[in-house]
Amino acid sequence: MKAPPRLQSLVEEGLIDTVVRQLMSGKEAMVYVVRCGDETRCAKIYKEADQRSFRQAVDYTENRKVKNTRQARAMAKGTKFGRQASEAAWQSAEVDALYRLADAGVRVPQPHNFCDGVLLMELVTDAHGDAAPRLNDVDFTPEQARRHHATLITEVIRMLCAGIVHGDLSEFNILLAEDGPVIIDLPQAVDAAGNNHASRMLLRDVANLRNFFGRFAPDLLTIDYGNEMWDLYQRGVLYPETVLTGHFRRKTGPVDVGGVLREIDDASAEEAARRMRMAQS
Numbered sequence: 165m166k167a168p169p170r171l172q173s174l175v176e177e178g179l180i181d182t183v184v185r186q187l188m189s190g191k192e193a194m195v196y197v198v199r200c201g202d203e204t205r206c207a208k209i210y211k212e213a214d215q216r217s218f219r220q221a222v223d224y225t226e227n228r229k230v231k232n233t234r235q236a237r238a239m240a241k242g243t244k245f246g247r248q249a250s251e252a253a254w255q256s257a258e259v260d261a262l263y264r265l266a267d268a269g270v271r272v273p274q275p276h277n278f279c280d281g282v283l284l285m286e287l288v289t290d291a292h293g294d295a296a297p298r299l300n301d302v303d304f305t306p307e308q309a310r311r312h313h314a315t316l317i318t319e320v321i322r323m324l325c326a327g328i329v330h331g332d333l334s335e336f337n338i339l340l341a342e343d344g345p346v347i348i349d350l351p352q353a354v355d356a357a358g359n360n361h362a363s364r365m366l367l368r369d370v371a372n373l374r375n376f377f378g379r380f381a382p383d384l385l386t387i388d389y390g391n392e393m394w395d396l397y398q399r400g401v402l403y404p405e406t407v408l409t410g411h412f413r414r415k416t417g418p419v420d421v422g423g424v425l426r427e428i429d430d431a432s433a434e435e436a437a438r439r440m441r442m443a444q445s
Contacts, residue, residue: 309380333369
């Protein structure tokens with residue numbers, strides 16, 4: 165097919181030889197299958213901010229580092245330069261997270277290059293060599309559900325040990341490759357130690373996994389890995405090889421009514437986002 169305008173410069177620079185087809189159009193990007201020499205990869209083109217359904221909520225961008233104070237001031241003021249800097253930071257967040265997580269042994273696509281707002285990375289494939297499906301497009305036996313859930317909990321632990329929380333993890337951004345699940349879509353990833361909302365996002369990510377796989381294996385619905393994982397992380401005793409029990413005893417004390425209401429609002433927003441994703445899929 166003819167190369168889209170956003171990919172034309174990569175073709176001219178020799179980073180891409182040919183564009184095979186469009187793979188998908190999501191809430192923040194369009195993805196194409198491309199040929200680079202003898203390899204088939206995918207090219208992720210980030211949408212402009214006003215075209216995305218997923219917004220750069222302050223919860224996600226809190227404590228993100230920028231190159232200099234001029235950029236930080238411009239971003240805070242919302243100037244044209246600041247909006248451009250915010251957009252660049254949003255895109256580079258996924259690139260940085262992918263390299264960091266790949267180095268930590270997390271099951272993510274291997275990044276290859278990032279140029280002109282386009283991320284070139286590994287094409288995740290199934291047993292037939294075709295683009296791997298998302299989890300929400302696959303049905304599982306109870307045994308398969310338990311196995312994939314255990315694999316992904318291990319990956320979330322590795323991510324947290326690497327200092328990263330996905331922030332939007334669900335069946336919609338996990339691919340089922342030939343050798344198991346692969347986590348994708350990380351522009352909203354947050355710093356576990358530097359973002360005040362990291363614990364809430366981690367608990368939501370883990371709950372999303374539990375609720376999805378619990379459809380196929382209801383016994384998973386009684387397991388509480390999220391609170392146990394975060395407690396170990398906070399105490400500095402969470403390691404990539406840590407085996408969780410699935411049980412967590414909550415501390416008793418005064419109820420934070422404001423916190424409970426915020427959790428309810430967050431849950432409502434997440435459900436609305438989930439319904440939007442289902443409508444778009």
